[in-house]
Amino acid sequence: MLNDDAERLFDIRRLALLVEVVEQGSITAAAELMLYTPSAVSQQLRKLEQEVGQPLLNRRSRGVVPTEAGQVLAGHARKIVGQMKAAQADLEQIAGLKRGSLAVGTFPTLAGSFLPLVIRAFKKRYPAIGLSLRSARFDELVNDLQSGLTGLCLLWDYPWNRFHDDTIRLTEVFQESTVLLVSGNHPLADREEIRMEELRKESWIVRAEAHPVVEVLQRSAHAAGFEPAIGFLANDYQEAQAMVSVGMGVAMVPKTAVALQHPDVRVISLGPDAPRRRVLLAQRQDKVYAPAEVAFQSTLLEIARERAEEYL
The missing domain is CATH 3.40.190.10 (Periplasmic binding protein-like II)
Structure with a gap:
């Protein structure tokens, strides 16, 4: 049988509030972002401290700073909140709330060369699917993918610095x-x-x-x-x-x-x-791939096979 500590579960909303308060350094600023009153945030954080059994924040005249326990819990909470957002994005997709649309992350050199060929073919084959693109830096592309903001993204790496993340599935494009x-x-x-x-x-x-x-x-x-x-x-x-x-x-x-x-x-x-350098297609390992994502991957790899020699 589980003991009392093992059975303790933290409220996800309180964890999200803790993350915002730690990042903003202020209960008032976090309350504005989360659309709560400062008193409501303070009340929820006091309840979280009771659940934890120790203080999480040191209140000061100009804001708050996390205790050691607060820093540790906020670090875990960031991951939990991110996973919950990603889970919500996946469930919405399954429920059909985003069916027929696809968000893709990419980087500038690919967006200005190879990717338009893929987009042209994809739009011709699947005109009903709305396609949105985000061109960004490497770390932003990975963050967007892990949070569910994009369904898939294109990355790159070199032999001396191979990209590896257990949460991300990689497919070499060319x-x-x-x-x-x-x-x-x-x-x-x-x-x-x-x-x-x-x-x-x-x-x-x-x-x-x-x-x-x-x-x-x-x-x-x-x-x-x-x-x-x-x-x-x-x-x-x-x-x-x-x-x-x-x-x-x-x-x-x-x-x-x-x-x-x-x-x-x-x-x-x-x-x-x-x-x-390798051009890579990245997708989250833990999600159900939507039909639009499968169709885009198929088109992407087909065009890559046809044009790969041009880039060598």
Whole structure:
């Protein structure tokens, strides 16, 4: 038989209130977000403290701070509340409240190259299904997927930093090579292939804000025995191409980044040893896949099989 402690269950609404109070640092601010009165929030938190058997918050003149127990419980509560939101999204889908719609997460280089081909085919085959897209950073894509905001999403990884999460099912869509960009009047512009060792004296254009392609360049250059000289930090790949086109430097980019190629830029292969990244379809392991998700996955993988060689 279970003892009293093992039988204790916490109210999910009180856990959600605790999370908001800890994150906001204020009962009043949390009450506004949760559409409660401050007194109602305080009352529910006192009941939660009674259930726990110890204080969870230290009240101060300017807000509240969690006790050690409050921090621990809030950490678990975040996961519980997230799972409950995901469960609600799944149940709504089964009940038909979202039937005929699909939300997909993606990242900019894929949204500007391969994904429009998939969307065109999908809309032609399934015109009744409403499709919405969200282009975001890697961690945001994963968070949206785990919370149920998106039904599936597209991610990427490199051999030295494989993505793994026990809660997420991954399917490889295709692999793409890294290529070199030079201006049309660069001495290397007529080459079809080049080795990194030949590029040690070049000035490099890279993406700003610690973009993953910076690590790709650094690893490739270090393997070839040199430290790359950075000449320009670009905010996106179109800006990088523009700077390459006027001779400000050369650039390494994933091949999908030049789907819209600048007329004064040449794309050169870095050979079979060029770093490759995997493009991945990600779905939650613990959910029932809706018909729209199954249809999108089928279309996505079909188009990928047809076009995969273009990205190598």
